[in-house]
Amino acid sequence: MAVSNQSQPTLARYDTGEAQCPYRLVLEHVTSRWGVLVLIELLDRSYRFSELRRAIGRVSEKMLTQTLQTLERDGLVHRDAKPVIPPRVDYSLTDLGREAAEQVRALATWTTERMEDVEKARRAYDEART
Amino acid sequence: MAVSNQSQPTLARYDTGEAQCPYRLVLEHVTSRWGVLVLIELLDRSYRFSELRRAIGRVSEKMLTQTLQTLERDGLVHRDAKPVIPPRVDYSLTDLGREAAEQVRALATWTTERMEDVEKARRAYDEART
DNA sequence: CAGCATCCCCGCAGATACTG
DNA sequence: CAGTATCTGCGGGGATGCTG
Numbered sequence: 001m002a003v004s005n006q007s008q009p010t011l012a013r014y015d016t017g018e019a020q021c022p023y024r025l026v027l028e029h030v031t032s033r034w035g036v037l038v039l040i041e042l043l044d045r046s047y048r049f050s051e052l053r054r055a056i057g058r059v060s061e062k063m064l065t066q067t068l069q070t071l072e073r074d075g076l077v078h079r080d081a082k083p084v085i086p087p088r089v090d091y092s093l094t095d096l097g098r099e100a101a102e103q104v105r106a107l108a109t110w111t112t113e114r115m116e117d118v119e120k121a122r123r124a125y126d127e128a129r130t
Numbered sequence: 131m132a133v134s135n136q137s138q139p140t141l142a143r144y145d146t147g148e149a150q151c152p153y154r155l156v157l158e159h160v161t162s163r164w165g166v167l168v169l170i171e172l173l174d175r176s177y178r179f180s181e182l183r184r185a186i187g188r189v190s191e192k193m194l195t196q197t198l199q200t201l202e203r204d205g206l207v208h209r210d211a212k213p214v215i216p217p218r219v220d221y222s223l224t225d226l227g228r229e230a231a232e233q234v235r236a237l238a239t240w241t242t243e244r245m246e247d248v249e250k251a252r253r254a255y256d257e258a259r260t
Numbered sequence: 261c262a263g264c265a266t267c268c269c270c271g272c273a274g275a276t277a278c279t280g
Numbered sequence: 281c282a283g284t285a286t287c288t289g290c291g292g293g294g295a296t297g298c299t300g
Contacts, residue, residue: 022249023242030237031161033293049262060294065263075251086261087300096247103240107160107233112153117226119152121205163273179282190274195283216281217280 029074030100034059034067039093039101040108042077046092076100159204160230164189164197169223169231170238172207176222206230 029035037056041047047055053064068091071077076097080090093101159165167186171177177185183194198221201207206227210220223231 023238023245026241026245026248027161027166027238028163030241031157033158036157061263062295063293066293073252073255074248075255076248081262085300087263089262096244096251099240099244103237107237108153108157110229110233111156111160114226114229115153115156118156118204118206121226122203125203125205191283192275193273196273211282215280217283219282 026074029070030076030104032067032070034063035071036104036108038064038067038071039076039097039104042091042093043098043101043105046080046090049089049091052091071097156204159200160206160234162197162200164193165201166234166238168194168197168201169206169227169234172221172223173228173231173235176210176220179219179221182221201227 030039034056037059038052041052041055049064049068053059053061056064068077068079072079075094078092078094078097080092082088082090160169164186167189168182171182171185179194179198183189183191186194198207198209202209205224208222208224208227210222212218212220
């Protein structure tokens, strides 16, 4: 049971071989496809599940669930399930998560800022081998 | 032909659906399994292919080649192939690549520093559902 | 609403063999 | 040495259907 979700996804794209270096796993989690987007969204405010799903867009329930569970287990995301009907679950960043999210956002921001240079480099690269 | 390597790997774990947001692709590249390690290694100095392979360890030639080609195409890594026999190829960071590498290293460093907290959180999480 | 459980497919990683 | 080309598996990820 352990992780509770389907077959303990780990959200690691690749487990770096073995137990090699555990920090790699965390890095995988925060830089994973949806991990990045979740962290950045939650940097603004807390979100409900569906709300977050809409905000990110194009994410399946399954993947969002997996991502949130993994991040929660790592202590980066706080899950607040209110015992009401219909169910209401709020997700927010922990202090630890906020630190991670800021790093990730910095990287994402850098990427968008330097996108021009990257695309220029790509064109040069592609053209050089026609 | 275009990318020249095997079936244009793109090194993107997932192409984020479509052309959605191109910056995501760069983010994928620099945070990819081997991308992270390559960038961090190259932050110290330039490396030859095999040298880099040994430094990283447990990376297949194929994946290292793919990673380097992708990063080169993005303008993050400079490839210097000397026309000698036996072949000698040196890889180093471009200015752009150095910026990216520093961001990535910062994230990696943070991860190692906070590893204790993460593992503590994991134990608590796992224990809470036995 | 917020999940959990299954099925299934495609794509990436790894292994292997071959070149300049 | 520094790649390229081809084959194969297996697992991440989407789609679908069901619960409290």
